[in-house]
Amino acid sequence: MKATDSPAEPSSYSISELAREFDITTRAIRFYEDKGLLSPARRGQTRIYSPEDRVRLKLILRGKRLGFSLDESREIIDMYDPAHGNVEQLQRLLLHIGQKRAQLQQQLRDIESLMGELDDAEGRARAALQLNTDS
Amino acid sequence: MKATDSPAEPSSYSISELAREFDITTRAIRFYEDKGLLSPARRGQTRIYSPEDRVRLKLILRGKRLGFSLDESREIIDMYDPAHGNVEQLQRLLLHIGQKRAQLQQQLRDIESLMGELDDAEGRARAALQLNTDS
DNA sequence: GCAGGAGTTTACGTTAACGTAAACGTAAGC
DNA sequence: GCTTACGTTTACGTTAACGTAAACTCCTGC
Numbered sequence: 001m002k003a004t005d006s007p008a009e010p011s012s013y014s015i016s017e018l019a020r021e022f023d024i025t026t027r028a029i030r031f032y033e034d035k036g037l038l039s040p041a042r043r044g045q046t047r048i049y050s051p052e053d054r055v056r057l058k059l060i061l062r063g064k065r066l067g068f069s070l071d072e073s074r075e076i077i078d079m080y081d082p083a084h085g086n087v088e089q090l091q092r093l094l095l096h097i098g099q100k101r102a103q104l105q106q107q108l109r110d111i112e113s114l115m116g117e118l119d120d121a122e123g124r125a126r127a128a129l130q131l132n133t134d135s
Numbered sequence: 136m137k138a139t140d141s142p143a144e145p146s147s148y149s150i151s152e153l154a155r156e157f158d159i160t161t162r163a164i165r166f167y168e169d170k171g172l173l174s175p176a177r178r179g180q181t182r183i184y185s186p187e188d189r190v191r192l193k194l195i196l197r198g199k200r201l202g203f204s205l206d207e208s209r210e211i212i213d214m215y216d217p218a219h220g221n222v223e224q225l226q227r228l229l230l231h232i233g234q235k236r237a238q239l240q241q242q243l244r245d246i247e248s249l250m251g252e253l254d255d256a257e258g259r260a261r262a263a264l265q266l267n268t269d270s
Numbered sequence: 271g272c273a274g275g276a277g278t279t280t281a282c283g284t285t286a287a288c289g290t291a292a293a294c295g296t297a298a299g300c
Numbered sequence: 301g302c303t304t305a306c307g308t309t310t311a312c313g314t315t316a317a318c319g320t321a322a323a324c325t326c327c328t329g330c
Contacts, residue, residue, distance in 0.1 A: 014306085014307085015306090015307075016306070016307085025288080026306095026307085027289065027290085028287080028288065028289095030308090031287070031288060035286095035287090044296090044308095045295080045296095045307070045308055045309090046306090046307060046308080047308090062245050062248070062249070064202075065202070065241060065242060065245050066202055066242060066245050066246065066249070067199075067200070067202015067203070068202070069286075069287090070286080070287075071286095076249070079252075079253070079256040080252070080255075080256060086267075087264065087267050090260050090263055090264050090267070091264070093260050094257060094261070097253050097256055097257050097260070100249075101250065101253055104246050104249060104250055104253075106200060107200060107201060107246060108243075110201050111201065111239050111242060111243060111246075113197070114197070114201070114211070114235075114239060115236065115239055117214075118214070118236055118239075120215075121214040121228070121232055122229060122232050125225050125228050125229050125232070126229070128225055129225050129226070129229075132221075132222050149276080149277085150276090150277075151276070151277085161276095161277085162318065162319065162320085163318065163319095165278090165279095166317070166318060170316095170317090179277095179278095179325095179326090180277070180278055180279090180325080180326090181276090181277060181278080181326090182277085182278090204316070204317090205316080205317075206316095
C-alpha cells in the first residue's frame with residue numbers, strides 16, 4: 001500500500017463537478033473565466049478542467065475568503081508563473097510580494113485582536129446566562 | 136509624569152477630522168451612518184462624533200480589511216453591546232461568536248498557506264534575478 | 271457684506287461579482 | 301422520437317459600497 005493508493009485524483013473535471021465540489025454555481029466559474037482567471041480546455045464547446053485548473057479555482061476561493069477581489073487573486077496566482085523574464089518585471093514582482101505580505105500581516109493583527117474581543121464577548125454572554133438561569 | 140500625559144484624547148471629533156485620520160471620505164462616514172453602523176450626536180444639523188463613535192469606526196475599517204461586509208461588521212460590533220437580555224438571544228449570540236471564530240481560524244490557515252507560497256515565489260524571483268544579473 | 275470653507279440633504283451614477291432567464295445544442299435512456 | 305440532464309452563449313437584472321454633483325445653510329476672516 002503506497003501513498004498513491006489514496007482516492008486517486010481524476011485527470012479532468014466537468015464544470016458541474018467543480019461547482020458541486022466547491023459549492024458555487026457554474027455561472028460563477030464561467031464568470032471567472034471571462035475575467036481571465038481560468039482558461040480550461042475544450043472538447044467541442046464543452047469546457048474540460050484539468051487538475052491545475054482546479055487548483056487555480058481553489059486559489060480564487062481562498063482569495064475570496066481573505067476578502068480579495070478577483071483582480072487581486074489573479075495577481076497572486078500570476079506570482080506562481082514562470083519568472084516573467086526581464087529584470088524590471090522581477091523587481092516589480094518582489095515589490096508586489098512584499099506588499100501582499102504586509103497586508104497579510106495586518107490581517108493577522110486584525111484577527112488576533114478580534115479573537116480576543118470574541119473571547120470577551122463570549123465571557124460576558126456566559127456570565128449573563130448564568131444570571132438568567134440561576135434559580 | 137503619568138500615563139495620562141499622552142497626546143490627550145479629544146472629547147469629540149468632526150466628520151472631516153475622522154475622514155482625515157482614517158483616510159476615507161466624509162461620504163463614506165455618512166454612508167455608514169445610513170446603514171446604521173454609526174449614530175453620532177448632533178449640534179443642530181452638524182454631526183459630532185464621540186470617542187466611542189471613533190472606536191466603532193475603527194472596528195468597521197478593521198472589518199473591511201478582513202473582507203467583511205458592513206452587515207457583518209455591524210453584527211460583530213453588536214456583540215460588544217449590553218447582553219441582549221433574554222436567554223434565547225444570548226445563546227444565538229454564543230453560536231454566532233463560535234461561527235465567527237471558525238471563520239477567523241479558516242482565514243488564519245489561508246494566510247499561513249499564502250505566506251508560504253509568497254516565500255516560494257520570492258525565492259524563485261530572486262533566483263531568476265541572479266541568473267539575469269550574473270555576468 | 272461677501273467670499274471661502276465646512277457642513278448638510280437629496281439624488282443619480284458606477285463598479286464588482288455574480289443571479290436569472292431565454293434560447294439553443296447534444297447525448298443518454300426508455 | 302421524446303424527455304431529461306448537462307452543456308453552451310447572450311443579455312439584462314441586482315446588491316453592496318460608495319463616488320459625484322447639485323443646491324443649500326452657517327461661520328469666519330477681511
